[in-house]
Amino acid sequence: MTFEELGLSPTILQAIADLGYQQPTPIQAQAIPVVLMGRDVLGCAQTGTGKTAGFTLPMIEILSSGRAKARMPRSLILEPTRELATQVADSFEKYGKNANLSYALLIGGESFVDQEKKLDRGVDVLIATPGRLIDLFERGKILMNDVKILVIDEADRMLDMGFIPDVERIVGMLPKLRQTLFFSATMAPEIRRLADAFLMNPKEISVSPPATAATTVVQAIAVVETEQKREALRRLIRSENVTNALIFCNRKRDVEILFKSLTKHGFDAVRLHGDMSQPARTETLEKFKRGEARLMVCSDVAARGLDIKGLSHVFNFDVPMHAEDYVHRIGRTGRAGREGHAFTLAAPSDGKYVAAIEKLVGGAIPRIAIEGLEGAALSSGREARGRGGRHERGRPKQEKRQPKVDEVIDAVVPHPEREVGRHAMLEASVALPLPAEKESHLNRHQRRSGGRDHQDAEQQAPRPQRRDGRVHRNDDAGLPGLAFGDHTPAFLLRRGRTSEAR
Numbered sequence: 457m458t459f460e461e462l463g464l465s466p467t468i469l470q471a472i473a474d475l476g477y478q479q480p481t482p483i484q485a486q487a488i489p490v491v492l493m494g495r496d497v498l499g500c501a502q503t504g505t506g507k508t509a510g511f512t513l514p515m516i517e518i519l520s521s522g523r524a525k526a527r528m529p530r531s532l533i534l535e536p537t538r539e540l541a542t543q544v545a546d547s548f549e550k551y552g553k554n555a556n557l558s559y560a561l562l563i564g565g566e567s568f569v570d571q572e573k574k575l576d577r578g579v580d581v582l583i584a585t586p587g588r589l590i591d592l593f594e595r596g597k598i599l600m601n602d603v604k605i606l607v608i609d610e611a612d613r614m615l616d617m618g619f620i621p622d623v624e625r626i627v628g629m630l631p632k633l634r635q636t637l638f639f640s641a642t643m644a645p646e647i648r649r650l651a652d653a654f655l656m657n658p659k660e661i662s663v664s665p666p667a668t669a670a671t672t673v674v675q676a677i678a679v680v681e682t683e684q685k686r687e688a689l690r691r692l693i694r695s696e697n698v699t700n701a702l703i704f705c706n707r708k709r710d711v712e713i714l715f716k717s718l719t720k721h722g723f724d725a726v727r728l729h730g731d732m733s734q735p736a737r738t739e740t741l742e743k744f745k746r747g748e749a750r751l752m753v754c755s756d757v758a759a760r761g762l763d764i765k766g767l768s769h770v771f772n773f774d775v776p777m778h779a780e781d782y783v784h785r786i787g788r789t790g791r792a793g794r795e796g797h798a799f800t801l802a803a804p805s806d807g808k809y810v811a812a813i814e815k816l817v818g819g820a821i822p823r824i825a826i827e828g829l830e831g832a833a834l835s836s837g838r839e840a841r842g843r844g845g846r847h848e849r850g851r852p853k854q855e856k857r858q859p860k861v862d863e864v865i866d867a868v869v870p871h872p873e874r875e876v877g878r879h880a881m882l883e884a885s886v887a888l889p890l891p892a893e894k895e896s897h898l899n900r901h902q903r904r905s906g907g908r909d910h911q912d913a914e915q916q917a918p919r920p921q922r923r924d925g926r927v928h929r930n931d932d933a934g935l936p937g938l939a940f941g942d943h944t945p946a947f948l949l950r951r952g953r954t955s956e957a958r
């Protein structure tokens with residue numbers, strides 16, 4: 457299958473060729489002709505499958521005829537996070553460079569004035585996070601009567617983040633006669649219920665996850681005392697051939713502390729977390745993507761979907777509390793078939809979390825020792841995870857010496873082929889694919905708990921109330937999961953305001 461066979465016009469084909477894409481990915485091959493026909497799509501696909509081009513390319517084609525009126529966008533794309541919304545806007549710029557289309561990005565944290573000016577001029581494509589869109593709509597700055605195409609992207613993430621009531625309200629503002637494209641990485645019953653409500657006779661398209669990160673990522677865990685983690689990280693970074701790396705912490709506060717510490721020790725680092733202003737977040741990410749900083753210390757806001765070309769390493773400064781976050785984090789490296797490296801620093805009390813990760817990824821992750829540091833052993837998992845290591849009275853002694861990074865590699869391939877050896881290690885013993893059914897099991901578990909247990913510490917801040925008693929929207933800045941079916945906000949139950957499904 458070639459792009460030429462999909463029914464796209466020469467200007468779009470040229471933009472694709474300029475990007476060096478040889479052939480459509482499976483989701484593109486299946487979705488593009490269907491979208492061009494004007495049919496609804498229910499797509500089960502993850503990031504990394506090329507799904508963004510799967511909907512942006514035909515949208516550019518469809519929107520190329522017609523003009524936008526002031527404040528009346530012709531299409532709407534809903535994204536759960538600001539970073540994903542920005543990434544989709546970038547895709548429009550890339551794929552639509554030969555099309556004369558305008559788009560606006562409506563995300564929290566950006567100036568209302570600039571966004572309103574753009575809307576006043578008329579936009580063909582509006583890319584938005586739900587909260588900011590509702591705010592603008594309520595202030596009468598935007599009319600949705602002309603939206604002919606709606607894309608709901610990452611629906612499962614919307615559910616996790618408690619955005620479904622907002623999405624329902626938005627859908628209720630749109631014309632009933634429209635084309636809807638709905639994408640989700642998983643199809644839990646709640647997601648399917650939503651899809652049934654929003655879509656009309658959709659074409660169902662399901663593609664397998666991209667080669668899971670774990671198949672191209674060399675993974676290892678170093679167990680060290682909590683107070684030695686910063687030293688351990690510095691040693692790891694120095695001993696590894698790090699081109700660029702994300703360093704994940706579980707809490708925003710720790711992102712700041714680690715960023716300052718690394719900078720003080722002369723490392724070229726930036727940081728990203730949900731408490732930063734949106735311009736600062738955007739600028740940091742751009743700087744890191746341009747290669748102007750080698751290390752980015754971040755919270756899980758950077759874990760999902762971000763596409764950073766050729767990221768060589770992911771370091772988990774903290775073991776994530778939710779096993780699926782581990783998969784998302786390490787999935788930032790080892791993309792597009794390249795080899796990646798993911799090192800996790802575990803404290804002795806992290807036993808339970810490491811066990812959950814190993815269960816999820818379907819195998820043991822090799823332990824390594826860090827040169828010059830005394831290692832430790834993981835607890836069985838019954839002890840509570842404490843802070844600062846003080847709780848670890850009677851902590852288990854290290855049972856046996858852990859191999860160093862290179863020893864693990866040497867065990868597979870002798871020294872001269874060390875670089876190859878890393879790869880061999882990955883192929884031979886460390887490739888830990890994440891079976892699809894594990895992921896859906898995991899998502900089922902999340903749904904049952906209303907999404908709440910998915911939120912990391914950063915995301916467990918109480919959702920602030922406005923004076924009118926409504927919940928203050930802050931898009932992806934860390935909200936507890938008010939999941940669909942779990943709690944329906946009062947405003948949704950008010951007569952005449954409930955969003956109508958078509």
Ligand code: AMP
Pocket residue numbers: 476477478479480481484502503504505506507508509763
């Ligand atoms: P996505 O799943 O939409 O986030 O896309 C993941 C990555 O795949 C992005 O970096 C795209 O630029 C890239 N990509 C999308 N479609 C193709 C294609 N047909 N050939 C090569 N790369 C692609």
